[in-house]
Amino acid sequence: MWLKLVLASFLLCGISDTTWKMAGETSGGYAVNTYIFFFHTFALISAVIAAIIMKKKITRIEFLLGAIVGFTLGVGGICSMKAILQIPGIVFFPVSSGGSLLTVTVMAHILWKEKISPKQIAGLILAVVSIVLISMK
Amino acid sequence: MIYLLISVVFFAVAALLYKYANHINCDRISIIVSERIVTVMLLFIYIVLFDRFALSPVITLLALAGGTTIFLSRIALLASLKYGKVSSSWTIVNLSVVIPVFASIFLWHEIPSNRQIVGLLLVPAAIGLLQEEPGEH
Numbered sequence: 001m002w003l004k005l006v007l008a009s010f011l012l013c014g015i016s017d018t019t020w021k022m023a024g025e026t027s028g029g030y031a032v033n034t035y036i037f038f039f040h041t042f043a044l045i046s047a048v049i050a051a052i053i054m055k056k057k058i059t060r061i062e063f064l065l066g067a068i069v070g071f072t073l074g075v076g077g078i079c080s081m082k083a084i085l086q087i088p089g090i091v092f093f094p095v096s097s098g099g100s101l102l103t104v105t106v107m108a109h110i111l112w113k114e115k116i117s118p119k120q121i122a123g124l125i126l127a128v129v130s131i132v133l134i135s136m137k
Numbered sequence: 138m139i140y141l142l143i144s145v146v147f148f149a150v151a152a153l154l155y156k157y158a159n160h161i162n163c164d165r166i167s168i169i170v171s172e173r174i175v176t177v178m179l180l181f182i183y184i185v186l187f188d189r190f191a192l193s194p195v196i197t198l199l200a201l202a203g204g205t206t207i208f209l210s211r212i213a214l215l216a217s218l219k220y221g222k223v224s225s226s227w228t229i230v231n232l233s234v235v236i237p238v239f240a241s242i243f244l245w246h247e248i249p250s251n252r253q254i255v256g257l258l259l260v261p262a263a264i265g266l267l268q269e270e271p272g273e274h
Contacts, residue, residue: 066171
């Protein structure tokens, strides 16, 4: 059961990321912000349906944190789409994924003094090397 | 490249806020609903002020596919956590970056250089090493 669910999540997440590239390629750039708007609108509708079914109540702190996350996702999304239009997908997707993970690991260490294991240090070095290599032509 | 860097930073901030929300036991669905409300509002204001709505059936269908699949992906991921280790699930889902990369190579004929191929091969290894057990701190 675990493997089925994880593979479903893997596939759905990959398809979702690919639609960003498809939107950039098919619209030639003129409709990308409309795409991002509807992308988040459909995600919101899905989330609201799930929240109603699960009878969730949003607390003040959850809304406040969600609002800040929403702002960062909005700005990040607009910048992502501008980047997708300018650089190849083979550069954008791995650098975006690896770069975010690298930044989170370093920032979590700085902000919450989370320990970085030797395995993670090796991962940090590999991430930097891979990002440099992918960014080079 | 500057847009890519900005998006990496903003998505990393979002991930750090998720991490914080997890620390203080916030409900994930409630956070998702709140974040999407703010993202949709922000994008609506951005499009009205700086762009225009470019409605097309293709863009709407892509957004429908992208928005619902990313939500279903998260639901499948959350469901998988009942059966397996968080770090394993999260690592596999992060590796979904290979799907848009392969789509870029096969659909849009983006040919990676030898250096980029080495970099691309290092990304899964870096993700695997960097991934920690979310919620263990």
